[in-house]
Amino acid sequence: MKKPNVFIRGIYSTALTKLFIDAGYPIIFPSKEIQTRFKIPFRPIDSYSKDISIRDRLDKQGVSIMFKKSVWNKLEENNFEDFPLWQTHNPNLIVYNARFQKNSIYRGLIIKSNRQNNFSYIRLAPEDIDKDGFEEESSYSTTIGNYSHFIPDAKEGIFQVTHEDSGVINPSLGSFFTIPGDLVVIVPYNDRVIISKEIINGRKKKWLFDLGKDIQRTKKYGFIFRTAAALASEKEILEEVDKLEEDLIQTQNTITKYPEKIGEIFSNYHSINVIFPRQIKNSFDDVRRQMLPTMESHHIIKANPKINQYKRFYKTKDDKPSFEKKIQENEIKFTPSDLLTFTENLMYGLDKRANEKICRNYLKQYYNDFLKPRKILNILHQKLNGKTIKLAPGSIHSIEYESGRPHLIVLKRKLREGGLYDGLNTPIEMGDYAIGKYTIGNWYYMSTYYSKKNEIKGRYYNINTPIELSHQGIRYIDLEIDVVENMIGERKIIDQEYLDKTLNLNIISQELYDKAFGVAENILEGRI
Incomplete structure (x- = not known):
């Protein structure tokens, strides 16, 4: 049976193209670079259909996949047995099934519209009702869409989904459907x-x-x-x-x-979001390396947003310096992604030893640019509900290296007064701070809480996907379950019910659930 055509774009395109070709899927409309690398045609004979479209998520931490509904139904019937981006083949994948599919058409109820900020919130489906008859807000899905215009004097309207929802992240909407x-x-x-x-x-x-x-x-x-x-x-x-x-x-x-029906009017597609933790990105490095020179941590570096490039205004066109002069005066800032591409291009045709030296020197410079004592480092805490929270950043206290790579980073974080420490029932007071120990690639990190008198108030063990490090900071996906330790050293597991919920919703696989729970148990028993 002929498999559906796959259209692929984005920073993961080389690795994903190889995975899908190896699984027997035809690639349609590849970029010129992909055509050359894989020696494949521009399209299968007598076909124009993008049956499956794969593109980067906006945050680059995974991909958005849109299936034609008939294709999705067929894959679902076969339990996705040969679909490479599925948890049965790779249990470390994190998957969000969209509630509001891309290109779908809805009648929505306008629940808020702001003239000053030019946006509206649109209710696309009724909230779930609890046993007492009240609306129940879900912790892992949404019923609201974002429309980037003010809507005067209207109660409802027809909208088309331009970007699907992902967990609690609202879908984006457009009007005047197509x-x-x-x-x-x-x-x-x-x-x-x-x-x-x-x-x-x-x-x-x-x-x-x-x-x-x-x-x-x-x-x-x-x-x-x-x-x-x-x-x-x-x-x-x-x-x-x-x-x-x-x-x-x-x-x-x-x-x-149905002039009063709030909800879906027409849909011909099914959308999912697939998130790639550190170990997936590293495996994609290995796949890409089979095709062309690929730096260690290639996809981790590529998956981070670009920094703002230097901007400058000149009185006249003649005042504008040449490109070469701008570089000499350090007025053009290349992003880490740009420099990565440039460095990898230097590696073509060189022997293994030369490439290893280039890789070693590049990574040394890359990490030295942002890993310095007392420098501030962000902590990007991605939740399984789809949100990414930027925790209070930390000042780098110390760095340990292993084989020339940063291995352990210790951060000091100032804490805001008020509230209680999670799971400890201990107040956060003025002057409190935390010392966090982040081992790159680890499935957890430990934060020790101190008072302003440097007295230990407790410890928190955050269970997460393997920690990754880039110029944007420390990043991981929080796996909900955690372990806390009070002032006298007693430990307990907290928030297991949230981990259970994500398993029931098929956001995570049984294997990833077992891994997270196993790490928590080992910490609880003092084995790690």
Whole structure:
């Protein structure tokens, strides 16, 4: 049986392309670099369909995957037995099934609209009702969508999901819905014919524009011709237009038939988000290294947001210095990702020993740029509900190295007065601080809480995916369950019920659950 086509873009594209090719999936519309690396065609014969589309998440910590609904249903029937990005094949993956699928159309209830900040919150589905008849807010999902415009004097509206939800992270919404296909997008609310900017052949552009105008003699809506349309025949385009028109009519009929229905009107896709912890990123390094020179921690460095580049304004165009002069004066700041790409390009054609030396020197400089005593380091605490919390940063107290790599980082963090320490029922007082010990690659870290008189008030063992380190700080995914230790050394496990919940929701696998619980038990018994 022919497997569905997979479209891949983003920082993980080389590793993912190899994984899917090895699993027998055809790759459709690869970038020129991927075509060259894998010696694959631009598309399978007689196919334009992006059955599965994989792109980076906005935070680069994983991928957003959109399936055609029929493809998703077929994979689900087969328990995803040969789908590479599934927990049965890699139990360390963290998966969020979207409640509101990308490109789906909803009628939503406007619950808040802010003119000053130009945004609105839209209720897309009713909240769950508890046993007492009250709305129950979920800790791991949402019913709200974000619309980036103020909506005056309206109670409800029709919206299309432009970016799916992920845990409690709300989906993004747009208005004036479209009906997307592989070759054409129907735009019901205008009569324009738009050609993809990726189509640069003048004759093709004119042919598609004329075809669009011909279709509009009988179809009273606009079109966007996608890049793949330049490869298709007129017959193939017209057949897809007819199919999309059926979906449009179904959507319009549902809107008319159920004028007060809040919820989904039309959906042809299924969306998931897959998060890659440190060990997954490192395994992708190994896969990529089979194809081309790849630095240690390649995907960890690439997965972090770019720093702001230097900006400067000049009175006249003639005052603007040359690119070379800007570099000499240190006025152009290259991101760590830029320098990584440049360094890896130097490694082509060199022997293993030379590459190891380049790698060693690059990483030494990379870590030296942000790992210095008393320098502030961020702590990015990603929750299993989808949120990433930036904890109070710490001042670097000490660094231990192993084989030339940072191994243990000790941070001193000032704590804000008020409230209680989690699980300890001990107040956080003025002058309290924490000493955190973060071992890179470890499944937990320990924070010791001190009073301003340097007296120990307790310890907290945070259970998490293996700790990773980058120029953005320390990052991990919190696995909910933790261990606390009071002032007299008594330990107990807390928050296991939240770990249980994520297992029941299939956010984590049974294997990852067992690993987290096993680490907690070992800490409780003093074995680690």
